[in-house]
Amino acid sequence: MLKKDNAAYTRGSIEGTMLKTGFAMLAGTLAMSGYNIADTYFVGQLGKSPLAAMGFTFPVIMLIGCLFHGLASGVMTTSAQALGGGRKSKAAKLVTSGVLLIFAISLVLALLGMSTTGWIFEKFGATGETLEQVKGYMNIWYFGCATASLSMTGNDLLIAAGDSKVASGMMIVGMIINVVFDPLFIFGWGPVPAMGIRGAALATIGSQLVATIAVLTILYRRHGLLRFERIPWKRLKSSWKLIIRFAVPASIGMLMMPIGSAIITRITAAFGDTAVAATAAAGRLEMVAFIFPMALGIPLLSMVGQNYGARLYSRIRVCRRFSMRFAFLFLLAMAVIYFFTAPVLVRFFSPDRDVQKIMTLCMYIIPWGFGMIEIHRYSGFFFTGCGRPAVAAWLNALRILGLMIPLSLLALYLHSLEALFAARLIADVLAGGIGFWLARRMTRQLPEDGMPPPVYAPVSWSRFLPNRLQAFAAAQAHVDSASDTQ
Incomplete structure (x- = not known):
């Protein structure tokens, strides 16, 4: 072949x-x-x-x-x-x-x-x-x-x-x-x-x-x-260590989604079964908007990783600008479509008037944050592909644990379904904005093409460690970075 x-x-x-x-x-x-x-x-x-x-x-x-x-x-x-x-x-x-x-x-x-x-x-x-x-x-x-x-x-x-x-x-x-x-x-x-x-x-x-x-x-x-x-144990252990260094933050970041979904569903249940049914149906309708951006994002991690390995950092910067701009404009267009067609679309999901009413309200508010959700997701791909998977995990935790759940609890306190949908919108916009800023900052700080990749400290709090442990952390980061490029 x-x-x-x-x-x-x-x-x-x-x-x-x-x-x-x-x-x-x-x-x-x-x-x-x-x-x-x-x-x-x-x-x-x-x-x-x-x-x-x-x-x-x-x-x-x-x-x-x-x-x-x-x-x-x-x-x-x-x-x-x-x-x-x-x-x-x-x-x-x-x-x-x-x-x-x-x-x-x-x-x-x-x-x-x-x-x-x-x-x-x-x-x-x-x-x-x-x-x-x-x-x-x-x-x-x-x-x-x-x-x-x-x-x-x-x-x-x-x-x-x-x-x-x-x-x-x-x-x-x-x-x-x-x-x-x-x-x-x-x-x-x-x-x-x-x-x-x-x-x-x-x-x-x-x-x-x-x-x-x-x-x-x-x-x-x-x-x-x-x-x-046959793979020698030393080589096998070294490969597993490198893979797990990326896999653990990725798994933690992905676990945020079902955990957040379960908590938000429980909060929504306080507004009644009709609200749960309507938001679940709206979620299925929401996924239609993301089909092509998701397809575009599937090879994004590999594209960033290959160019990072090839030390073609300028291509990573172009990739970030194009992918985020495309996703934002595409999903902004979908938000406009959903806003004007929501009363018609919801009829295909439920004949119940109360369900239709809540679905319509949901589709009037939440889609305006679709573009920022995808920018947030893409930001994680850029950090992972550039050897910083822990930042991608922290971005997911920020959106779910730091923004969406607290804001949704505030909406529950106010007992306002409109506020619950607004909480999702605010969380998506803020998380997407933070992800965009951090990813743009990170890619701009990448060196010129052909230069060795930057060395990152393995933990952000290492500067608070005693001097000997700081030296060890820096040495470990150098070893990890070198193993990535061998």
Whole structure:
């Protein structure tokens, strides 16, 4: 098979490359939600109890997904930096070590999950038949934990290697296989017995297994980024340390989203079930606006990482200006569309007049912050790609814990639904503005092209340490920076 150019993000027009990869990932972005949509639709045909069981599984699957996304981000960022710097041998070692690490963690999580399924979901409130349905689904899902993690990681690595079209295609193929497997295993056909909700889990595992085999084969044959050879423990430990240095902040930052969502939902519940239903429906409508900016942002981390590894800092500055300007203007246009069409759009989501009224109010206020949300998200990509993943995690914490939750609690105190929506808008605008300022400041301070990357202290509070510990922190930062560029 023809070898692919693994450092394609370091050449050509930034604007053209970003739009090209964004369009390539558009179908894949839509396919990412296809798994849950298909499972929910077919399981819904089984009745209320299996559908309720699916609802109980989402928080656990989301939390584990955040961990895997963080690990994949660590492998993706470090390998992209190595590929951008022309260090393909190091990239291959990082990818191989990362795949082994993720596979090992998947096995540990699978064993822990299967041994604690009943206890965890009893604490969530599942009882009786619903609890048995949850156990049946999750015990199979845990067994296939490795396929979920490796298929996700494989797609991220294809993007890091500049193969966004193939990555998008793999996402679509996996979704299509899942849609075919769902009715087959859930309802049965011919020699295949009907397995109910267990069949939905088996269908997911089967589709992810096919995708995993495909993406790992492509990484091995097309990109040469997987190596089936013995890795010395010292090299393996060094690679794992570098990956985890990026993965831990990424995982923490991603965990902020479900935690914040759960707290905001609880606050919204104080305004009644109608408010919860309306804001949930508005959230689904909101995601439509982000489809293309999300597709544009998927390869952004790899693009920044490759150019950082290649020491092409001027391209990173151009990338930041273009991506943030594009996202802001695109989502500003979507906000205008939502503002004028909200009374019509909400009718497609609920026939209830009270739900429609709250949805309309929500769509009049919140969309004006869409552009700043995406700027905030992109800011995290620039910090991570430039070797500062902890700042990206702090930006997520700032938006959720520092702004959105306190402002929402204030709205609850005022008992004003309008104030609750305004709290979200203010949090998004402030967080986006801070992210924009910090990312612009960071990229402007990058050195000239070809110069060594800057050395950052590993902790922001190191200046308060005793002199000997300050010296140690500075030395450790130098070692970490040097290992990133080798």
